[in-house]
Amino acid sequence: MLAIQRSGLRKLTLTASLAAIYTVFRAIPISSLIGISGSITAAGMIAPVLGILLEPAYGIVAVFTGTMVASLFPWNPLKFYGLDFLPGALNVALVSLAVRGRRTEATLMFLVMIGLFFINPYTSIFVGTALLSPPIPYLWMHLAALMILVSPLSKGLAVRIGSHRYAMGKGALKFWPVIFVAYPIERTILVVGATLICATLLSLLRPSVVEESLEVTNTVATSGVLSAAGPDEP
16 A cells, blocks of 8 residues: 555656656747747657656646646747647657557557548648649658557567667667658757657666656566466476
C-alpha cells in the first residue's frame, strides 16, 4: 500500500514539474501562424520528453495545465476556443503509448486523427498543384511517420531508451537534419530542439526517473518472454 502511494506521489510530482517546463516552452514563439494572429511555439520540443516520462493520462494533464497557464501571457492567448492543448496532448499521448509498447493503440489513434483530418470539409488533401508541381498529400510526413510507427523500427523503444545512453542523442543529431531538410523551417527547429533536449535530459535522468517511468513496461515485456519460454527453459 505504501509503495502504491509513493508511486502515485512520484507520478503527480513529475507531472507537475513537467507541466511547469511545458509552460515555459509553450510561451516561447518560434514562427508565425498563417491566416490568423499568433505563433507556433517551442512546446513541440519538450513534448517527446513528457511522452517518455509520463503515462498517457498524466502527460495529457501536464500538457493541458501548461497550455492554460501559458495562455495567461499577453503574447500567447488561446486561439482555438480553448482547444489549443489538443495537438500537444495527442503528441504526448502517442509518444507515451509507443514507448510503452502499446503500438496498436498508438496506431489506431494516429489513424483516427488522419481520418478526421480527411473528412473535414475545409481540408485540402493535396498541395502543390498551384505551383506547377506534382500533387503531394498535405499529410505526407504524417503518413511517413505512420509507416515508421507500424514497422519494426518502433518495437522495443523502452528497452532501447534504457540501454543506449549516449548513442540515441548522437544518432538523432546526425540524421534529423537530413530527414527534415525538405520540411518547413519551424518544424526543423522543433525537431532539432526536441532532439537536443531529449538526448540531454534522458542522459541525465536515466539512472532514476526514466527507468522508474518505464519500469512497468520492462516488467511486462520480461514476463511475456518468460511465459513464452516456458517454466523449464532458462
